[in-house]
Amino acid sequence: MSLLILKNIFRIYQIGDIEVRALNGVDVDVERNEYVSIMGPSGSGKSTLMNIIGCLDTPTKGGYELDGMVIHQEVKDGTGIASDDQLAVIRNQKIGFIFQTFNLLPRMTALHNVELPLIYGGVPRAERLERAQAALEQVQLADRMHHKPNELSGGQRQRVAVARALVNNPSIILADEPTGNLDSKTSHDIMDLIDNLHKEGNTIILVTHEHDIAERANRVIHMLDGKIHEDNKKK
Amino acid sequence: MFNQLYESIVIGFKAVFQNKGRALLTMLGIIIGILSVSLMGTAINGIDNVFNQTLGMFGDDVLYVQQFPWFMGNADWWEFRNRPQIREEYSEKIAERASSISYASLETSRRVTLSYKENNSEGVDLGGRGWQSAYIDAAKIESGRYFTQLEDQSASRVILIGSEVNKILFPNVEDPCGMSIKVNGLKFRVIGVFAEQGKIFGMFSIDNMAVIPFQTLKSVFGRSRWITIPLKIREGVDKEYALEEVRSITRGLRGLRPLDKDNFAINQQEAMEDELGKIKTSISAVGIGIAALSLLVGGIGIMNIMFVSVKERTKEIGIRKALGAKRWVILIQFLFEAIIIALIGGLIGLGLTSLLVGVVNKFFVASMSIGLVFTALGVSIGVGIVSGIVPASQASRLDPIEAMRFE
Numbered sequence: 086m087s088l089l090i091l092k093n094i095f096r097i098y099q100i101g102d103i104e105v106r107a108l109n110g111v112d113v114d115v116e117r118n119e120y121v122s123i124m125g126p127s128g129s130g131k132s133t134l135m136n137i138i139g140c141l142d143t144p145t146k147g148g149y150e151l152d153g154m155v156i157h158q159e160v161k162d163g164t165g166i167a168s169d170d171q172l173a174v175i176r177n178q179k180i181g182f183i184f185q186t187f188n189l190l191p192r193m194t195a196l197h198n199v200e201l202p203l204i205y206g207g208v209p210r211a212e213r214l215e216r217a218q219a220a221l222e223q224v225q226l227a228d229r230m231h232h233k234p235n236e237l238s239g240g241q242r243q244r245v246a247v248a249r250a251l252v253n254n255p256s257i258i259l260a261d262e263p264t265g266n267l268d269s270k271t272s273h274d275i276m277d278l279i280d281n282l283h284k285e286g287n288t289i290i291l292v293t294h295e296h297d298i299a300e301r302a303n304r305v306i307h308m309l310d311g312k313i314h315e316d317n318k319k320k
Numbered sequence: 321m322f323n324q325l326y327e328s329i330v331i332g333f334k335a336v337f338q339n340k341g342r343a344l345l346t347m348l349g350i351i352i353g354i355l356s357v358s359l360m361g362t363a364i365n366g367i368d369n370v371f372n373q374t375l376g377m378f379g380d381d382v383l384y385v386q387q388f389p390w391f392m393g394n395a396d397w398w399e400f401r402n403r404p405q406i407r408e409e410y411s412e413k414i415a416e417r418a419s420s421i422s423y424a425s426l427e428t429s430r431r432v433t434l435s436y437k438e439n440n441s442e443g444v445d446l447g448g449r450g451w452q453s454a455y456i457d458a459a460k461i462e463s464g465r466y467f468t469q470l471e472d473q474s475a476s477r478v479i480l481i482g483s484e485v486n487k488i489l490f491p492n493v494e495d496p497c498g499m500s501i502k503v504n505g506l507k508f509r510v511i512g513v514f515a516e517q518g519k520i521f522g523m524f525s526i527d528n529m530a531v532i533p534f535q536t537l538k539s540v541f542g543r544s545r546w547i548t549i550p551l552k553i554r555e556g557v558d559k560e561y562a563l564e565e566v567r568s569i570t571r572g573l574r575g576l577r578p579l580d581k582d583n584f585a586i587n588q589q590e591a592m593e594d595e596l597g598k599i600k601t602s603i604s605a606v607g608i609g610i611a612a613l614s615l616l617v618g619g620i621g622i623m624n625i626m627f628v629s630v631k632e633r634t635k636e637i638g639i640r641k642a643l644g645a646k647r648w649v650i651l652i653q654f655l656f657e658a659i660i661i662a663l664i665g666g667l668i669g670l671g672l673t674s675l676l677v678g679v680v681n682k683f684f685v686a687s688m689s690i691g692l693v694f695t696a697l698g699v700s701i702g703v704g705i706v707s708g709i710v711p712a713s714q715a716s717r718l719d720p721i722e723a724m725r726f727e
């Protein structure tokens with residue numbers, strides 16, 4: 086059974102008289118433990134797709150099922166069935182995000198940043214600390230636990246973000262240009278971490294501009310003008 | 321639930337302390353508001369204290385037949401002025417005729433200078449009282465005794481002194497009873513000292529007084545134009561009944577016909593209570609007015625600063641929501657920030673009040689009650705909630721994608 090199913094997804098922005106079709110009828114199925122990379126020119130709808138998969142955004146039209154749960158029903162007007170707070174719970178329980186700009190909270194230590202999803206998931210304090218520390222160890226940052234983001238390098242910040250994305254054992258890890266702000270050496274370190282997450286059984290969707298990075302995945306989707314242009318699965 | 325609540329409170333606290341200066345400025349309105357509420361409360365408490373002190377002077381079950389009422393209001397002063405005097409013999413006659421009265425006495429007073437050796441006490445309020453006042457007066461005697469019926473009737477030169485007078489005349493004497501002092505140069509024997517009653521508004525001390533028998537005062541200083549007749553209501557008798565009885569007897573003594581208006585007044589402690597009630601009401605009105613205005617200004621200030629805070633933290637809100645923070649978590653975070661600002665403002669206001677009360681207390685016994693403290697804190701929290709709710713709910717509704725993009 087597929088982990089996620091997107092059926093005929095539209096995301097349309099109405100700006101005055103102009104209609105921007107960020108997604109213009111997208112159908113995708115992703116299996117458990119797949120490693121998918123998404124490529125495509127800027128403005129082709131990659132981030133919009135990731136946001137819908139990550140339950141940060143609601144499609145204008147189309148159906149979305151994640152982990153057997155209907156999140157948006159494919160009815161004629163595409164009204165989402167999940168409320169704001171329900172989407173928050175799904176993000177908290179099932180999604181791990183890694184962003185291009187890290188999106189760490191600047192006034193908090195690495196440890197506290199990694200703890201956040203667990204705090205919102207209502208995990209008791211002792212277990213929370215243990216899991217957050219384990220996640221930081223997994224990204225080889227145990228020794229920087231009590232540093233704040235501005236005391237860390239870009240690569241280290243992204244490692245914190247990776248730890249934060251995996252700490253809640255999500256069903257799927259979404260990385261939107263995770264190496265976009267990193268030099269090539271650190272990019273490869275981060276990608277090695279992500280490869281490892283895949284080997285450990287995680288499902289990963291990755292947006293990237295770079296072919297060598299995209300090639301790490303088993304499946305490369307090319308987007309163009311809000312549509313899927315190519316979808317190549319490796320054997 | 322608890323974890324998230326705790327997290328929200330901690331963030332609220334941190335937010336306030338990261339912007340101490342700004343928060344303090346915002347608190348000003350709340351500080352002034354709480355200051356005026358609690359000063360008002362304290363002033364009213366002080367008035368109640370004054371009232372309780374006066375209870376010590378005027379008994380609860382005593383009526384005072386006098387030429388004028390204690391509080392004249394807008395009444396015609398000339399009408400009062402032309403009233404005939406209260407006469408000494410009324411006392412005896414009322415005592416004889418009124419079944420509701422157990423004792424009737426006489427009171428008058430004048431300013432005198434008391435001296436003992438080289439110690440002088442000037443401007444002392446010297447009361448001349450009938451011997452029956454021993455049974456009517458609420459003032460307690462600390463040492464010695466009241467004068468007797470015989471001492472009154474024989475116009476003996478005996479005197480009771482107030483505690484303030486005692487301190488001035490006899491700074492080094494343990495018990496002045498039996499010593500001789502001079503009243504405007506005439507020799508009197510001290511037979512008693514009144515217990516201390518305290519000051520009213522720090523301005524005059526009700527302890528700066530002395531009492532001699534009525535007949536003595538009359539024989540030494542001559543007849544007095546102003547006589548008060550204190551009447552003790554017999555135990556178990558209804559006050560209204562006593563009042564009516566005394567009124568009709570006094571009307572008879574005055575020779576008034578049925579349709580004539582009273583040309584005398586029967587005063588009682590309740591009149592005092594009513595008058596103090598009016599003062600309390602006007603203090604409350606002013607205090608509440610100032611408080612409401614400054615709390616309004618303070619509340620608007622907090623709301624404004626909270627909008628700024630939400631704006632500054634837009635990206636943070638987006639990240640938190642992306643990671644699974646529900647609306648209420650964000651709402652509480654900002655609501656707490658507002659409440660904390662208001663509450664700290666309230667605490668500062670209370671602190672300033674207690675400082676001021678400490679200074680004022682040198683003249684005037686007043687204190688902040690626990691109830692007042694809780695009211696002030698409750699009001700602060702209320703202002704925090706009211707002014708924080710709109711920015712907080714705005715924050716809680718932010719779209720996570722838009723918010724995360726905000727720089």
Ligand SMILES: Nc1ncnc2c1ncn2[C@@H]1O[C@H](COP(=O)(O)OP(=O)(O)O)[C@@H](O)[C@H]1O
Binds near residue numbers: 128132
């Ligand atoms: N909030 C928005 N309002 C209007 N247009 C938007 C908004 N977000 C994205 N778009 C438009 O949707 C299209 C796809 O954007 P995006 O998914 O960010 O592209 P990509 O990530 O592939 O560069 C672009 O044309 C972009 O301008």
Ligand SMILES: [Mg+2]
Binds near residue numbers: 131132133
């Ligand atoms: Mg993008």
